[in-house]
Amino acid sequence: MHDLKVGDPQARPTGRSRRNLVSPESLFWPAIVSVAFLAAELTPPLLRMPLGADEITYIARTSVHASGVSLPPVHGQGAGLLAAPVTLFTMSLTAIRIWMSVLSAVGLFLAVLCWRGLRSMRVLALAELVLVSLAITQNSGVQIYPDWWGAIGLLALTGLFLHAVNGTMRDRVVLPLIAVASLLIILMRPQNLVFLMGPAIIAWLVVRRWQNFKVMAAMVIGSVLGAVEWTIGGYLWFGGFFGRVHLAGGEPPSLRLYMALGTQLRFLNGPWYCGSSKGCTSWAVPLETPWWLAFLAIAILGLWVGWHRSEMKASSVLAAATALWVFLLYAFLVPFGAPRYLLPSFALMAILIADGIVWAVTESPWRRLAAVAACLFLVGGIISQRVIVQHEAANQDAGRQFQAQAAALEKIGVHPPCVLENPSVAYYIGCSAPWTTMGSVGQVMRQFLQTRTAQGLKYWRLLQLPGSQPPIVYLPATSPVFTAHISRAALRAAAKG
Numbered sequence: 001m002h003d004l005k006v007g008d009p010q011a012r013p014t015g016r017s018r019r020n021l022v023s024p025e026s027l028f029w030p031a032i033v034s035v036a037f038l039a040a041e042l043t044p045p046l047l048r049m050p051l052g053a054d055e056i057t058y059i060a061r062t063s064v065h066a067s068g069v070s071l072p073p074v075h076g077q078g079a080g081l082l083a084a085p086v087t088l089f090t091m092s093l094t095a096i097r098i099w100m101s102v103l104s105a106v107g108l109f110l111a112v113l114c115w116r117g118l119r120s121m122r123v124l125a126l127a128e129l130v131l132v133s134l135a136i137t138q139n140s141g142v143q144i145y146p147d148w149w150g151a152i153g154l155l156a157l158t159g160l161f162l163h164a165v166n167g168t169m170r171d172r173v174v175l176p177l178i179a180v181a182s183l184l185i186i187l188m189r190p191q192n193l194v195f196l197m198g199p200a201i202i203a204w205l206v207v208r209r210w211q212n213f214k215v216m217a218a219m220v221i222g223s224v225l226g227a228v229e230w231t232i233g234g235y236l237w238f239g240g241f242f243g244r245v246h247l248a249g250g251e252p253p254s255l256r257l258y259m260a261l262g263t264q265l266r267f268l269n270g271p272w273y274c275g276s277s278k279g280c281t282s283w284a285v286p287l288e289t290p291w292w293l294a295f296l297a298i299a300i301l302g303l304w305v306g307w308h309r310s311e312m313k314a315s316s317v318l319a320a321a322t323a324l325w326v327f328l329l330y331a332f333l334v335p336f337g338a339p340r341y342l343l344p345s346f347a348l349m350a351i352l353i354a355d356g357i358v359w360a361v362t363e364s365p366w367r368r369l370a371a372v373a374a375c376l377f378l379v380g381g382i383i384s385q386r387v388i389v390q391h392e393a394a395n396q397d398a399g400r401q402f403q404a405q406a407a408a409l410e411k412i413g414v415h416p417p418c419v420l421e422n423p424s425v426a427y428y429i430g431c432s433a434p435w436t437t438m439g440s441v442g443q444v445m446r447q448f449l450q451t452r453t454a455q456g457l458k459y460w461r462l463l464q465l466p467g468s469q470p471p472i473v474y475l476p477a478t479s480p481v482f483t484a485h486i487s488r489a490a491l492r493a494a495a496k497g
Contacts, residue, residue: 027113029125034109037132037141040386041101045393046142047094050400053424055079055144057435059087060427068416068432069423070452073238074248077229078187079146097142104141104148108132111152111347114159114177117168118315119351127354131347133382135389136339139272146188151343153185154196157219158322158348161200162315164218165210175218182222190230193223195329196344199322258335264327267337268292270392274337288384294377295353298360299323302352305359316352323348403428405471408493413481414473419453419460421445421472445472465494 021028051059058080060069064087071077080087086099108131112124119127131137140148160178163169185192197219204210234244249255267274269285283289299320306316323345330341357377360370406428409420419433420426421444426433434448450457455476463473463481471494475481 024120024122026121029122030109030112030128033125033128033132034105034112037108037128037138038101038105040132040138041104041142042098045390045397046101046138047097049097049142049393049396050093050402051096051424052143052145052396052400053402056402056424056427058144058146059083060423063087063091064089065091065427065430067427067430068419069427070237070433070435071233072248072251072435073234073244074191074251076146076187076189076226077233078184078189078226079144079149081187081229082149083144096144100144101142104152107149107152111156111159114156114163114181115315115351116159118159118162118312119354123354123358124351126357127350129378130353130381131350133378133385134346135269135385135392136272136343137346138386138389139392140340140343145340147340147343150185150188150192150196151347153181153188154322154326154344155347157181157185157197157200158318159315161203161215162318164215165204165207165212166314171214175214178215178218179222179225182219183226186223186226187229190227195326196322197223199318199325203318203321253335255333257332259332260335260337261331263335263337264331264339264342268339268342269388270339271395272338272340272392285388288388291377291381291384295349295381298356298377299349299352300356301360302354302356305355306352312355316355319348319351323352400424405494405496408490408496409471409473412486412490412494413479413484414463414475414494417453417455417476419445419449419474425471445474449474467496470494 020026054075057069057071057075058077060067060080061071061077062080062084071080082103083096083100086092086095108128112128115124132141137148157178160169160174160181164171164174164178182197185196189195200219201216204212204216230244231241234241238244238247266283269288271284303316303320306312326345327342330338334341357370357374361367361374364370402422402424405422405425409425410429414429414431416430418426418429418431420429420431421433423433423435425431432448432453434444434452446457449460453459459476460474461477461479461482463475465471465473
């Protein structure tokens with residue numbers, strides 16, 4: 001577990017070790033875990049999972065299917081750009097899921113390689129196994145969300161940063177890679193500059209021997225390039241950069257302390273996006289709590305091991321500090337449960353967990369007992385977390401009936417031009433939709449119709465559908481839907497949307 005000079009002949013393994021496929025430094029170990037991760041992703045429950053509401057907004061502008069759905073101003077386009085090589089040519093759900101699964105497996109493997117020399121490849125493979133066994137990792141890996149890619153970028157950046165400031169990787173290799181990792185992180189969300197990159201920036205400022213200006217320059221260049229897309233999007237769709245900043249500032253939740261630590265913990269096992277406003281107040285899968293406590297305890301043990309080893313101390317402390325930083329920001333600044341936000345923390349905690357397990361089973365006084373406990377932890381996590389991900393995938397399958405709702409509306413004659421309150425349903429019909437429904441729905445819709453449609457407010461008429469909570473649908477006042485004879489059954493089916 002030494003910091004090795006990448007490219008240094010003294011750091012290279014012997015010819016015999018190089019030929020040994022299962023040596024501690026062999027790439028075989030993280031590669032086989034990445035392949036196993038890909039296999040777990042390419043299973044029916046995950047491949048057939050419909051697109052989620054946020055996924056739809058991310059791909060709306062890079063989709064072969066034309067629609068008037070807008071990306072919320074606070075979001076970055078990065079996740080949609082990763083999916084674009086598929087979504088620009090087909091809307092096949094299977095093709096999208098397979099593409100994102102392959103990208104996730106390859107991306108994780110490359111991120112793990114950024115820690116090569118800081119830990120043995122066998123230890124890194126163990127960390128990778130812990131990370132990919134998580135239900136939220138498997139769920140996020142197939143989907144078009146920025147959080148998983150933020151975790152991959154942060155894992156890579158942390159390892160590269162340590163190599164760069166310690167001089168264990170050559171500048172011509174490590175500096176461009178730092179810029180690429182920073183670009184990926186900011187491309188996902190501009191606010192990741194604080195939420196994810198903050199600890200590395202603070203460490204550079206505080207630790208005098210780490211103040212290599214080339215390292216900071218690489219992070220700045222990557223971050224600026226990552227923000228270019230968000231800036232250009234501001235001028236194309238939001239009235240300029242400052243207009244987008246203003247609109248993003250009005251997006252919920254407002255920036256203040258929420259003290260939502262308990263909320264984040266309750267939903268570690270799902271639902272993947274929930275809060276008290278959605279009626280989700282119970283502790284999800286409480287029987288999994290002992291496993292999560294072991295997850296935390298082993299990570300603390302790994303930090304203790306790293307703290308007492310000079311060659312691991314810096315990397316262990318930075319990994320722990322960054323994981324804690326991300327967790328606390330989301331625990332106290334976000335009022336709802338969304339465990340995918342915590343993926344960057346889990347990615348770095350996995351390194352510490354691997355350190356703790358390896359020490360316990362090879363050096364501790366209770367090695368045999370530790371080996372049994374480690375096996376129970378790993379196997380128990382793999383099985384229980386897989387049960388959770390399949391349960392949550394089924395829930396998402398049942399809850400994402402956007403295509404069925406769109407089909408019901410199309411049967412009664414709803415087609416472009418049209419405006420829906422629900423962006424997900426609007427996407428499948430080809431209608432326009434406001435990017436948020438928070439606050440007064442009527443006020444949001446009126447503002448959208450007046451300012452975001454060329455025809456103005458007088459052009460549109462609300463389609464009255466039966467039911468207590470029918471979908472909000474606006475059509476041109478001259479639409480034949482208002483004069484056509486539509487069966488009650490069709491109206492009831494459309495109202496269920």
